[in-house]
Amino acid sequence: MEQELELYVHIPFCAKKCNYCDFLSFPASQKVQQDYVNQLLSEIGNTASICGDYGVRSVFIGGGTPSLLEPQHIRAVMDAIRQGYHLNRDAEITIECNPSSAMRHKFSLYQKAGINRLSIGLQSADNDELRMLGRLHTFEEFLKCYQGARMEGFRNINIDLINCLPMQTLKTWKKTLRTVLMLKPEHVSVYNLIVEEGTPFAGMQQEGLLMLPSEEETLAIDSFTREYMEKMGYQRYEISNYAKPGYACRHNIGYWTEVPYIGFGLGASSFFDKLRWSNTRELSDYMAADFRWEEGFSAVRQEVHALSRKEMIEEFMFLGLRMSEGVSETEFLLRFQRRIDLVYGEQLRKFSELGLLSHEEGRWRFTPRGMDLSNAVLSEFLLEEEV
Numbered sequence: 001m002e003q004e005l006e007l008y009v010h011i012p013f014c015a016k017k018c019n020y021c022d023f024l025s026f027p028a029s030q031k032v033q034q035d036y037v038n039q040l041l042s043e044i045g046n047t048a049s050i051c052g053d054y055g056v057r058s059v060f061i062g063g064g065t066p067s068l069l070e071p072q073h074i075r076a077v078m079d080a081i082r083q084g085y086h087l088n089r090d091a092e093i094t095i096e097c098n099p100s101s102a103m104r105h106k107f108s109l110y111q112k113a114g115i116n117r118l119s120i121g122l123q124s125a126d127n128d129e130l131r132m133l134g135r136l137h138t139f140e141e142f143l144k145c146y147q148g149a150r151m152e153g154f155r156n157i158n159i160d161l162i163n164c165l166p167m168q169t170l171k172t173w174k175k176t177l178r179t180v181l182m183l184k185p186e187h188v189s190v191y192n193l194i195v196e197e198g199t200p201f202a203g204m205q206q207e208g209l210l211m212l213p214s215e216e217e218t219l220a221i222d223s224f225t226r227e228y229m230e231k232m233g234y235q236r237y238e239i240s241n242y243a244k245p246g247y248a249c250r251h252n253i254g255y256w257t258e259v260p261y262i263g264f265g266l267g268a269s270s271f272f273d274k275l276r277w278s279n280t281r282e283l284s285d286y287m288a289a290d291f292r293w294e295e296g297f298s299a300v301r302q303e304v305h306a307l308s309r310k311e312m313i314e315e316f317m318f319l320g321l322r323m324s325e326g327v328s329e330t331e332f333l334l335r336f337q338r339r340i341d342l343v344y345g346e347q348l349r350k351f352s353e354l355g356l357l358s359h360e361e362g363r364w365r366f367t368p369r370g371m372d373l374s375n376a377v378l379s380e381f382l383l384e385e386e387v
């Protein structure tokens, strides 16, 4: 049987940086965008020979803002993938869109390029919050974008939201979530705001100008989200991801269940042939690489390494616990030849007693409250030494 593979394509361009964002993205001229796409096509084409035995189950074109590119660039990327790889007939093919750059004519060209899933970054349905986040679109522009996508025939749409924003209250968040769910998207991702170093928000926080919700308000926002999403028929299949039955994102699930993936473009990471690596984050280095030769790839790929046993165990727990399915103690034993309780007995006991983990039918899972506090809990699953 063909092995499965996922492909990720990074488009690092944005019209303007949002105030909270530390992703690898920046504004660039049309010429730079065009040159970058040519380089991407070369990387994609020259990687294909090592992927002959793999069936591609998903492609994710992310960023940055992929919808900023001319749609024919996206078409060229998809053509290069089709030409060099075995794209499964039912492959999930997603592109991230920003409501300020996703116009209806682009959706029709995305359809022609075989893209069957959109992920639209809305973040909030409140125009004041959107302005404060530094977003370039209003809620009304998002609506136009969403309706345009539906009219062009997209039947699988994710909407990205961020909560626990400065000055946000449970009331304003409820309004955002209720408004968004009225649109009946198939998938919703909800992230708590994290103030990342080096962003304008971090500067404001240092000056005491960022009024974030208290811990109590954050818990109330999280509980409401969880309960309301469930009431409206969405399953929480991962800490930040909710989907209608049958619409969980296959690409994300692949990451969390260790399906091999190859990332193309600036800063993209890969996990292939038991090795992990990340492409350079320097645009000039990426643009200078000649992918016709092995040296071109080695100049771009950084931190190529195989995971140690300790790292594999940690990753198994981090990725598995993120999913609502949790981790199987039998699978742990089969993979690592050690019982899970001999490695993590203390953590499993402690978080079960606190009501954050549950143990049923041989699987360890977060409880709903555990999912809300997952960052703090997961950090205790780092191992101090090899086991």
Ligand code: SF4
Residues within 6 Å of the ligand: 013, 014, 016, 017, 018, 021, 022, 023, 025, 063, 064, 065, 098, 121
């Ligand atoms: S559009 Fe997305 S990637 Fe670009 S700056 Fe804003 S949050 Fe970051």
